[in-house]
Amino acid sequence: MPVPKEQPPRKLSGLRDRQGNKTLERGAYASAEGIAISGKKTEGASQRVVNMRRTVVPEDFPDRPGKDTGYVMSELKQTPLFALHEELGAKMVPFAGYAMPVQYPLGVLGEHNHTRAGAGLFDVSHMGQVLLRGDTPRGVASALEALIPVSVLGLTEGRQRYGFFTTDDGGISDDLMFANRGDHIYMVINAACKEADIAHMRANLPETVSLEVVDDRALVALQGPSSEAVLSRLNSDAADMRFMDVRTLTLAGAECWVSRSGYTGEDGYEISVPADHAEALTRLLLAEAEVEPIGLGARDSLRLEAGLCLYGNDIDTTTSPVEAGLTWAIQKVRRTGGERAGGFPGADRILRELDEGPVRRRVGLSPEGRAPMRQGTPLFASEEGGEPIGEVTSGGFGPTVGAPVAMGYVTSGHAAPETRIFGEVRGKRLPATIVSLPFTPANFKR
Amino acid sequence: MKYTEEHEWLRAEGDVVVVGITEHASTQLGDVVFVELPEVGTTCDKDDELAVIESVKAASDILAPIDGEVVEINEMLVDNPGKVNEDPTGDSWFFKIRPSDPSQMDDYMDEAAYKDLIG
Incomplete structure (x- = not known):
């Protein structure tokens, strides 16, 4: 009945991922999805071919056994x-x-x-x-x-x-x-x-x-x-x-x-x-x-x-x-x-x-502009300088919202709704506003 | 048309080279939701990160396939990133480069070799 909350692997293919790895070529998420990409060779388990040509788990996959260790789909439950x-x-x-x-x-x-x-x-x-x-x-x-x-x-x-x-x-x-x-x-x-x-x-x-x-x-x-x-x-x-x-x-x-x-x-x-x-x-x-x-x-x-x-x-x-x-x-x-x-x-x-309040809080973030703020994006109180006040823990494009959405933790002093903070994306600090969750109203039959 | 192992295509158009991503890449990325393009006038070396593309699934860089200067960008993609999925090899080109060494094009795959790469 409940609550599933796992997520799919997030680094998808393409060109290169943010760390500069050639993800499509290495067959990260893309080939884990079953794409047959067989040009450049990768090593080891990632080469084994089952239903899909190559199956490598993305680096942030929760139970990834070790870097560049591949799963083989036929060994999965x-x-x-x-x-x-x-x-x-x-x-x-x-x-x-x-x-x-x-x-x-x-x-x-x-x-x-x-x-x-x-x-x-x-x-x-x-x-x-x-x-x-x-x-x-x-x-x-x-x-x-x-x-x-x-x-x-x-x-x-x-x-x-x-x-x-x-x-x-x-x-x-x-x-x-x-x-x-x-x-x-x-x-x-x-x-x-x-x-x-x-x-x-x-x-x-x-x-x-x-x-x-x-x-x-x-x-x-x-x-x-x-x-x-x-x-x-x-x-x-x-x-x-x-x-x-x-x-x-x-x-x-x-x-x-x-x-x-x-x-x-x-x-x-x-x-x-x-x-x-x-x-x-x-x-x-x-x-x-x-x-x-x-x-x-x-x-x-x-x-x-x-x-x-x-x-x-x-x-x-x-x-x-x-x-x-x-x-x-x-x-x-x-x-x-x-x-x-x-x-x-x-x-x-x-x-x-509960009595005294926590030092940090999970908040909703509405990035300005179109650039999504992904998991791991460091958050800052100001556009320049200073230490991070927190980090994005989930982020991406919200199809119903029609704009990027994110959530993350910030120190409690910056957690009030409508506070304007900055997320560092590709070396640039982009503004985002703290918002109440959820982004889309719940539609439950109470 | 030439193809890179990073799933970009290159097409010579007069003295410039038009660059985009392949149908295969756009399919694998899924729905594109964000595109960031370089400024016109940017000089680049091969493999410099020139553009960013984000889909519902992930963020990727688009690399400069050749040395040269960015002479034109496709601003339409910034407002309509989803167009990348609709017409990746036509209207949805990313940028045009005036190459400093056009012979670098020769290093890349032709269509048959690329099709072989993607299986």
Whole structure:
């Protein structure tokens, strides 16, 4: 159901990347996408040929094993929808150990715009799905509260919440969605973090809590304003769900765990479907006139415009939830003075920052002009001189906004909306204005 | 038309050379959202970074394929970067260079060799 937040590799082909590497030639993202570029020779694994001639992971790829180490697509894990992606003409890329579609023939811009106007179907089966059970539902909820600064006990049956695992230092080791499904908690975690998350839970939850990894289900997201109309044709109960509701619905003859949520800023659903029914259900949804398949490329621009964090870019073990502006997810009951205040890893720092304010904050940035400010762009208070006040953590072109959009961290003194700061792009300091997130208004059915 | 390994094309036009990116490169880059061009009068050596092109996916440099001076730029691309995807080898040229050594053109691939390169 939740929240996928990974992003596709970002350095795309072409000519040369910013470091002067001949990316097309080296076959970075471009050949990872399945382009056959076979002129100049690169070495080692990057030469091995499978579905695609050459597959090299971009340098900022989250779990890139080492510089110039290549993945081979055939060694990557596949989701139950792999064959369908290929049939649909997707460009497949390595992502968090999986071969995933980065785009379909419609292209990133077209897929982005289609999701905002109609409905987009995303394969997010690479994300981890976990069930937590215990002697009593309250016991499980209480145990989970020791690992996340969120009110789990306060979540009623049939509802879902956003949360995050915190570290002893008050950083974030992953963000997640969890749902109260009566006799168990259903959780969705990021693909790149899932093994660590599972180990963390197994090591730190009491023995009375059992953890089941769901590996026989796919996860697809249907996102966009037409989602309700589309899913209701398969099961009219879908229309009765509100934002963040979870239900078991029979769809195309399969028992599906459905939540009304997503990670695009649009209304929509996330659907956990038995693996052996995943392709049939997906084909049925794609057969609806409003629905197009959407890849990781558009997923990234959609979530960025929606102001949503990508784990590994915008949040990680060095950023606290308070710095990241995720305090809305920490209910009062877990804060200082609350009935169940603290009691989670890093509570000292997180509660202190809630009271006193953090030294830096995540902000939205609207660059002036047309030049995108990409991840890693240093930010300055003035046009000349001075030390950086922060850095862009996600940035690019916002197709719905029609202009560049970015988010990043700046010292708290510069974080107020409408503050004009500067991002250094190719040696030039270009102006940008701090803006409230999201860039595009959320379109949820509350 | 000549082609570089960096997926640029070069076309002699009188005493200047017109430079753009190939259809293959524009397809692989995806939707282009930003183009930055050099100033007219810029002198360049081969492999100098002359222009910047950004797509929804990434930023790339366009290198000077030959030594010379930039004599004309295609300002239309600055306001309409998406045109690069529509007509990469025609209207969407990037800049024109007056080469100081036109024989440098000879080092580049012809169409058959380029097609072989991109497979």
